[in-house]
Amino acid sequence: MNAVPLLAHGDSAAVFAWRPDGPVTVGAYLADVRALAARLPATGYLLNLCHDRYRFAVGFAAGLLRGMTSLQPSSQSPETFRRLQDDYPDLIALCDNPADAPDLPRFAFPGLDDAAETPAAGDIPLIPADHPAAILFTSGSTGLPQAQVKTWGKLALNGRAEAIALGLDARPQVLVGTVPVQHSYGFESTFLLALHGGCAFWSGKPFYPQDIAGALAAVPQPRLLVTTPFHLSALLASGIDLPAIDILLSATAPLSTALAAEAEARTGAPMLEIYGSTESGQLASRRTTDGAAWTLLPGVRLEQTGDETTACAGHVEGRIALSDVIELLPDNRFLLHGRHADLVNIAGKRTSLAYLNHQLGAVPGVVDGAFFLPDEEGPDGITRLTAFVVAPGLSARQITVALRQRIEAIFLPRPLLLVDKLPRNSTGKLPRSDLQALYATKVEGAGHGRG
């Protein structure tokens, strides 16, 4: 059977990860992986909740050696965990924090013997290419999680393709990520990029600007900061001094040229972006200040029928319809013209207005209601949803409390405005232009919110 090595590093003495107490070599990593694999109950599905990126990496690979599949949900709410347990009754949660997942079958990340012998170079495990290595979940346009199965061969190809696109095959970097390793972007750009792009990674997940500076200082150059428009803009706004950065990488939402130019001026590093989705994996990259066009990752193809674009080939699993409006250009390049109208993406979390409106309408006492996504004020800020609601007898606060049980906090409306009726036209539809006008009167005119 076709098999792909766990990692591409040729030298077991190469550094694979950096932890607060120093470097971990490829050989030491493999020893930890084998030690954990020997103890891990092979139940089929591994819900790897480790916060520490290195422990996640050990758990993921140990699971592979035991023929397990890694479950990577997009949220960690009790409701998500309940649903996972229904769908995957034999899952086991690998945890490095005693407070996580109290209601699931747990396996606490054990202390691994440092005495384990370093395996000889070349002694790298082989994993069947068609093994379902991970299932990543999207919120999906219906709001229900949709499982995206990723085979090991495709994941390895994705890591390799990203490394080539970013020029890391010639000059590997130490990856410092502000994003969680379980979600697709962090999984690809801090973990797969290490395994199959020859890079090393920082084990932590710095959050505040001061944390990011500290994490960068803790690893040697060349350093690549894996972040998002939101974290990046907070980092630059903080004005703190930053250690040298060699490459900046952003994904989850398009970056503005202004923020990209500022980031490059402040750090001297090229500001690169990745475009992709949980369904398709990573598809393209660009240097934001070079222009709006994206270049496809090696091997990936886009095909169009009408205004629908499909990704296929390379590391893409099957054929994946994309939710963005795309204009194809020659030479494997393309332009993004925004998402299809109904889809909402806030700080990388996706849902649809139809789903949100359905949840709003299901709140007892709500007669009519509609969510509205205002035009973005600045491309790098987080634009929040507004909701207009007809609900005689209810307060905005009461409706918000009920909504919180139904939708993720990030999609809660700010503000939620009570109105006497919605501006529905003769066919019952709510034209965006009419909602826009209502928004202008009720929100902007009233001095709410965005100043």
Added chain:
Amino acid sequence: MSQAPSPESVEALLPEIAALIVSALNLDIDAGEIEADAPLFGDGLGLDSIDVLEIALVISKKYAIQLKSDNEDNIRIFSSLRALGTYIASQRSQ
């Protein structure tokens, strides 16, 4: 370590911090509506991690305090308006 700030000095800070939160997050409420001891997350104000970073930014600008998450106090610091005020007061008195 810094000494604990007096309850009075924390209390005096709260209206100012509440106003900062409301304006930074464009919340649809008056600053006075944020109860000092109610949770900022979950069933309280329902804030999320995006908000934490926004609040951290305005706090660093206003009080010259850089929040760090490597101390385990992060969850406690953001547990309520009073907890946040206590943290800010303790950092300022250093």
